[in-house]
Amino acid sequence: MIGISEIEAAAERIAGHVVRTPTVPSPGLSALLGAPVTAKLESLQRTGSFKARGATAKLLSLGRAERDAGVVAVSGGNHGIALAVMAAALQVKATVVMPRSAPARSVAIAEETGASVRLTDGMDEAFATAGRLRDEGLTLVHPFDDPVVVAAQGTVGLELARDAGELTDVLVSIGGGGLIAGVAAALRALRPGVRVWGVETEGAQAMSEALAAGGPVPVALSSIVTTLSAPAVSRLTYDHVSALVEEVLVVPDREAVRGCLDLAEHAGVWAEPAAGCLLPAARRVRERVGPDVRLGLVVCGGNATTVDVMSWADRFALR
Missing domain, CATH: 3.40.50.1100 (Rossmann fold)
Structure with a gap:
């Protein structure tokens, strides 16, 4: 707790x-x-x-090797925006995975920060995609399953x-x-x-x-x-x-x-x-x-x- x-x-x-x-x-x-x-x-x-709070805290907790490898997030919109914006501010490369149902504005904001945005057919596929990227060496910044x-x-x-x-x-x-x-x-x-x-x-x-x-x-x-x-x-x-x-x-x-x-x-x-x-x-x-x-x-x-x-x-x- x-x-x-x-x-x-x-x-x-x-x-x-x-x-x-x-x-x-x-x-x-x-x-x-x-x-x-x-x-x-x-x-x-x-x-x-509010998502900027959690994204910032997680990014600031990363070690040098994790920062250099980059981070990945799954999002229906707000978490992706937060991670993309705050990662750019802290000079960390970010990938954001969103379902195609995510608001177009959220996708556009994430892209404008320089983050790599990947769109999937649903949230289940988005989480699976992020899991594969984590296995490839990116640090997963989970929207809620992280103390x-x-x-x-x-x-x-x-x-x-x-x-x-x-x-x-x-x-x-x-x-x-x-x-x-x-x-x-x-x-x-x-x-x-x-x-x-x-x-x-x-x-x-x-x-x-x-x-x-x-x-x-x-x-x-x-x-x-x-x-x-x-x-x-x-x-x-x-x-x-x-x-x-x-x-x-x-x-x-x-x-x-x-x-x-x-x-x-x-x-x-x-x-x-x-x-x-x-x-x-x-x-x-x-x-x-x-x-x-x-x-x-x-x-x-x-x-x-x-x-x-x-x-x-x-x-x-x-x-």
Whole structure:
């Protein structure tokens, strides 16, 4: 299990390379949800999501031989952007493997950094390709199955604990579980009374299915939210969520897209559906906890184009 000492060490390591993002009360979201809301805006992080934290920590942990050989990452979008940008900044050669369903903007950003980008027919093939490249000598920078990465993602929770006012319940999106594992570890240490809730979208339910099965299992992916579409969680992230997280809530893609529109309209925040899914889940938490709830939302990223969001809005008849 990741402890607060590892998270604090990660914070020192990545300081100066990433942004200490704002933690702010949101009057607009508070009015919308009917409860006090504080937002942690990782959408304003370098590379547009929290993923820059884990990628930076892992790159800084490499020895000279590993740096010279280069690194490889598998990504549905944000992890690939983060690794490509931060590797270029630290002068490490990077290869990013993405499914063809990854957002075109994510592919373009990774290519613009000078990273080698390989596209596959799905996430399963992407992980297999990255595994072959690792066997050829590249260092795999896993998006969530790595204690160094999880501890660095936990710096989001470290900052939230130090910067937010009173909170009773914090909601965090789940793909492979690296973010929620780190955030939950930090909050358990610094704010032990705060409940942590995970949120997934339908068709990207790797953690909720793992919890039902008693351990990580492969899952079928169908969600439009590629940044949450891990084919399975890891034992590392499963162990943290099963021990530290209240429950994992699952919301439809349509409600995740509606959440993006609500964040823009009521909070002035541009976010991707991986963050938009927090709003419908927050309504459920508010109803279950009652009138004394004080919500914290980790807005994990904002790497969606206006064209993407409007296209999804049209698809789900939200305009």
